[in-house]
Amino acid sequence: MNPFLSNIDWYDIWMATLDTLMMLGGSLFFTVLLGLPLGVLLFLTGPKQMYEQKGFYALLSLAVNALRSLPFIILLIVMIPLTLMITGTSLGVAGAIPPLVAGATPFFARLVETALREVDKGIIEATQAMGASTQQIILNALLPEARPGIIAAITVTAITLVSYTAMAGVVGAGGLGDLAIRYGYQRFQTDVMVVTVVLLLVLVQILQSLGDRLVVHYSRK
Amino acid sequence: MIEFQRVHKAYKVGEREITALEPCDLRIEQGQIFGLIGHSGAGKSTLLRLINRLEEPSAGRILVDGEDVTALSPKGLRQFRQKLGMIFQHFNLLSSKTVADNVAMPLKLAGKLSVKEINARVAMLLERVGLSDHASKYPAQLSGGQKQRVGIARALATSPKILLCDEATSALDPQTTAQVLQLLNELNKELNLTIVLITHEMDVIRRICDQVAVLDAGKLVERGKVADVFLHPKHPTTQRFVYEAEQLDENELESDFNRVTGLIVRLTFKGEATYAPLLGQVARETGVDYSILGGRIDHIRDTPYGQLTLSLVGGDAQAAIAQLKNAQVTVEVLRG
Numbered sequence: 280m281n282p283f284l285s286n287i288d289w290y291d292i293w294m295a296t297l298d299t300l301m302m303l304g305g306s307l308f309f310t311v312l313l314g315l316p317l318g319v320l321l322f323l324t325g326p327k328q329m330y331e332q333k334g335f336y337a338l339l340s341l342a343v344n345a346l347r348s349l350p351f352i353i354l355l356i357v358m359i360p361l362t363l364m365i366t367g368t369s370l371g372v373a374g375a376i377p378p379l380v381a382g383a384t385p386f387f388a389r390l391v392e393t394a395l396r397e398v399d400k401g402i403i404e405a406t407q408a409m410g411a412s413t414q415q416i417i418l419n420a421l422l423p424e425a426r427p428g429i430i431a432a433i434t435v436t437a438i439t440l441v442s443y444t445a446m447a448g449v450v451g452a453g454g455l456g457d458l459a460i461r462y463g464y465q466r467f468q469t470d471v472m473v474v475t476v477v478l479l480l481v482l483v484q485i486l487q488s489l490g491d492r493l494v495v496h497y498s499r500k
Numbered sequence: 501m502i503e504f505q506r507v508h509k510a511y512k513v514g515e516r517e518i519t520a521l522e523p524c525d526l527r528i529e530q531g532q533i534f535g536l537i538g539h540s541g542a543g544k545s546t547l548l549r550l551i552n553r554l555e556e557p558s559a560g561r562i563l564v565d566g567e568d569v570t571a572l573s574p575k576g577l578r579q580f581r582q583k584l585g586m587i588f589q590h591f592n593l594l595s596s597k598t599v600a601d602n603v604a605m606p607l608k609l610a611g612k613l614s615v616k617e618i619n620a621r622v623a624m625l626l627e628r629v630g631l632s633d634h635a636s637k638y639p640a641q642l643s644g645g646q647k648q649r650v651g652i653a654r655a656l657a658t659s660p661k662i663l664l665c666d667e668a669t670s671a672l673d674p675q676t677t678a679q680v681l682q683l684l685n686e687l688n689k690e691l692n693l694t695i696v697l698i699t700h701e702m703d704v705i706r707r708i709c710d711q712v713a714v715l716d717a718g719k720l721v722e723r724g725k726v727a728d729v730f731l732h733p734k735h736p737t738t739q740r741f742v743y744e745a746e747q748l749d750e751n752e753l754e755s756d757f758n759r760v761t762g763l764i765v766r767l768t769f770k771g772e773a774t775y776a777p778l779l780g781q782v783a784r785e786t787g788v789d790y791s792i793l794g795g796r797i798d799h800i801r802d803t804p805y806g807q808l809t810l811s812l813v814g815g816d817a818q819a820a821i822a823q824l825k826n827a828q829v830t831v832e833v834l835r836g
Contacts, residue, residue: 405592408552408664409606410581419609423596499595499638 286468291458296478299454301372302444303482306379307437314384314436315429317343318391319417325392329403329413343385351382351443355450375452379443387436394428395421427498434490438483445479455479502528502551502662502696507560509546520546522719523560528696528711530661533688533801535705535726536698537741538715544698547715548664551696552584553577564662582610585655589667591647593639599650600626600635606657625653629683645676652683656691663687665697669704681708685801702745706730706800714738727800731768731807731830746796753809756793757835762813764793764835765821769806773828779808782823787815809834 324332358378406420445456463472504526538544549555629649669677713723716737794809
């Protein structure tokens with residue numbers, strides 16, 4: 280029996296951590312970029328909203344639910360041809376980002392929709408009464424009012440993405456999850472498993488407290 | 501000037517059509533404070549929102565300063581709305597923006613002024629509503645009355661000619677209500693601002709309105725000068741509002757009537773007549789004795805009024821009534 284931590288190659292751990300952070304940063308960026316407009320669209324066309332579109336909303340809703348109900352591990356594999364088209368590789372950080380974005384965007388969009396629904400309808404009415412266009416209502420009233428909720432949604436999504444990046448390790452994405460599977464699980468190197476899990480835990484803690492702080496900072500109620 | 505021509509509003513709920521507002525004609529003159537009173541669900545909120553088309557009319561035309569509002573294009577409608585101010589029961593301020601940014605919002609949306617001009621105008625407006633010290637606070641840090649004053653400053657930012665008030669004082673305590681009404685009264689005079697307000701409190705109408713319309717189940721059942729409607733309510737709904745405001749109890753009055761003899765009359769004094777020492781004089785000259793069964797003395801907007809219910813005993817009652825009528829007092833005989 281080797282002494283504890285003897286299997287640890289700190290350079291490998293460091294590189295894997297960087298990979299995880301890059302996957303997280305990149306996928307979070309694209310998730311917000313795509314999910315925010317999608318969430319706004321869901322909100323606007325939703326029941327009893329400004330642009331209520333029953334058929335369109337039902338269709339969009341169905342698509343979002345379908346993507347969300349697909350287990351991420353399946354999505355990872357199904358997405359491989361598409362990922363190859365987008366990034367040219369299905370491996371490494373670049374190969375992981377498309378499935379991560381595809382998995383997290385519908386989830387994030389739903390959270391954005393919920394955050395927007397929390398905005399007092401009276402505020403939308405008051406902004407309409409000022410003669411605001413739809414774009415102005417979204418940019419000047421809806422999004423600023425929903426900001427704490429949207430920040431909370433980004434936090435939850437980021438944490439979900441952390442666990443998704445770990446899963447992406449299965450299909451050769453690299454990162455801490457990959458390390459945990461290949462060394463910790465397949466080679467029975469418990470210490471590697473423990474270190475990677477602790478690092479992921481720390482990452483989640485940092486994300487959550489950062490998010491909470493921002494929510495408090497932007498809450499004016 | 502705002503003019504409703506056969507304006508009608510109905511909603512479709514499933515198969516059924518629900519009428520929110522029956523076809524109505526209405527005229528609100530420039531510079532007036534026009535009050536709309538009704539119970540919740542009477543359609544007053546709908547009527548108010550038809551003016552700036554937050555609600556679309558089902559039929560009819562609405563003219564504002566001669567312009568047909570119902571025919572505006574989406575862009576025309578947005579420009580038209582910039583010329584109207586609106587305040588709300590729950591203030592509807594943006595919680596994420598400071599007081600100053602809330603007031604600046606209509607100006608920023610309109611995009612006609614520079615940042616410097618906007619700042620100057622916002623400072624001026626906050627000064628006018630007495631909130632200069634609170635410019636950088638957030639709405640959550642203000643009291644209800646202060647929030648409504650921010651709402652008023654915001655509504656007046658684009659110098660509108662018309663202000664729509666949606667139950668603007670219903671969420672405020674009586675003292676704050678009085679202050680906000682006072683402010684609206686002053687602004688009406690300073691800016692020749694037309695104010696259309698809706699309320700369920702007759703007291704609000706009595707204090708600041710020139711004209712009033714009473715809505716009952718989507719129908720305009722009574723309208724006219726506040727003094728006339730308030731002192732001589734005709735429709736049962738109007739009567740109920742007035743009695744509520746004055747805490748009058750008809751049944752109680754009725755039982756009082758049974759305990760006195762003689763003629764029972766109701767005298768209404770308005771304006772200067774309110775101050776004249778008339779009753780004693782008439783009693784002396786006609787030999788009529790009187791006992792007071794009920795009364796109310798207050799102001800309707802800036803006009804003092806008094807309304808007394810008397811029983812007249814002995815002397816020449818007809819001469820007394822004639823003399824009172826001569827002195828511009830309205831006399832109604834309740835029991836001959």
